[in-house]
Amino acid sequence: EKKTPALVREITVIDTNFFDRTDQNLRGIVCSVAALDIVDAIKSDVDPEQVETGIFDQNVRVYLKRKNRINRRIIESALSDENHMFWYQNNGITMTCDKVELGPSRRSPKIKLTNVQIVNGGQTSNCLFEAAKEDRSRIDDVILLVRIIETSSEDVKLSIAETTNSQTPINVRDLRSNDRQQRQLEDAFADLGYHYERKAGQHADKPLAKRVDALSAGQAYLAYGIGLPETAKKDRGRVFGDLYDTVFAEDLTAVRLLTSFKLAQRLNDKKKEVRKKIREGLQLRLGEMSLIDGAFHALFAIRQICGRDDVDLWDFDLVEKCVEEAILDVSKLYHDAQEADANFSSNRYFKDARTKDLITKLVG
Structure with missing residues (x-):
């Protein structure tokens, strides 16, 4: 408490846009404030070009800077x-x-605030500060919603800091769940007799065999339809992130997504068989262990086999016949890599972008 700087700041309410209430020893004000008021409030008294970090002492997060995708969007x-x-x-x-x-x-x-702390919204405040440094005049008309809580109790302050930052986070997939493309896919899957889950667990009451998870389907399509198995393995979050428009492009059909998803399921079933053998201490075929980390590369191998044999990528009944060959090809490469490298790492091998080039060369 003694280490926290006793900062005094002043902000101005936009017109009459504020609400004031009191509950026993608590007072709350909700108002609209010019973004530049917040920029000036967090400005250092010593160096106006820097943020007064002390105003965020009770904030549970440090500023993540522009490397954070959401922060870049706030600034933009x-x-x-x-x-x-x-x-x-x-x-x-x-x-x-x-x-x-x-x-x-x-x-x-x-509004004069004595011993003020920004306990939630530190990323927004810092982003506005950065935006103002770029072009102060551009954010002159930006208005921000501000909630102020007056209390002399440090316990209450810390409680507010904790609870306002601990609500269930919304992930990127949730934000995309109501996109036009996602709704159209849901309708198209329904016509095929499947339940497309644009939201996680959306159709939990439906038979598992008829449920298609959007993230899992997108991940499979990234490996099979687009040809990026290493990305599908190590960066599945990008399916609904920066690769969203690539995966869920306008020309993506439910049939293509479903075929990718069903092939991934077939490979997952094979992976379960391998795990069962391991649990029971049974002998594995050479390279069979590759399925544990290399299922998405097996998907990619199926894609390459179809290209070589001129098989329609999206005809599941035809493509399914290529599954065993794809598994054998990936298993062979895996075994050869193991033999050649005493420090071989399965995880590292399938995260390496060059591995898919070896598959392409082997398939021919």
Whole structure:
């Protein structure tokens, strides 16, 4: 408590856009504030070009900078021609303080905050600071939602910091679940007699054999339909992230996604058989262990075999006949790599982009 800097800051409410309430020893104000007010509030008194990190002492997260994809979007949003949407698209920030002094004016009153801390919204605040450094005039019209809680209790402050940051996170897949493309795929799968789960567990009450998980299907398509097995293995989160438009392109059909998904299921069934053999201490075929880490490369091998033999990639009944050959090809490469390298790592082998080139060469 003694180490936390006693910062005093002042912000101005936009017109009459504020709500003030009191509950026993707590006071709360919800208001709309100009983004530049927040930028100035977190500015260091010593060096105006830097952020006063002390104002985030009770925030549970440090600033993740531009390397964080969401932060890059916040900065781009603040500087864009559509930045009037910022208030509607951003969750805003939460501040705690020992004392709130609300100016007498009903229109655009000034709020003085004593011993203020930003306990939620640190990423947003820092992003606005960066955006202002790039072009302060561009964010002049950006408005932010702010919640202020006045309390002298350190326990309450810490409780607010914890609870406002511990709600169930929304992942990228959830954010995409209502996209037009996802809804269209759901309808198309229904016509094929399947339940497409654009949201995780969406059709938990339906037979498992007829459920198609969007992430798993996209991951399989990334390996089989697009030819990126190493990415499917090590970066499945990118399916609904930066590779979303690549995987779920406008020309993607439910049949293509379903074929990829069903082939992946067949390989997963084979993987389960290998694991069962391991549990029971049974002898494995040479290279059979490759399925544990290399299922997506087996998918890629199927793709290459189909290309060599001029087989329609999306005719599951025809493609399924290539599964065994694909497994044998990947197993052979796996075994040869094991023999050649005393420090062989299965995980590393299938994360290496060059492994798929070996598969292409072997299939011929």
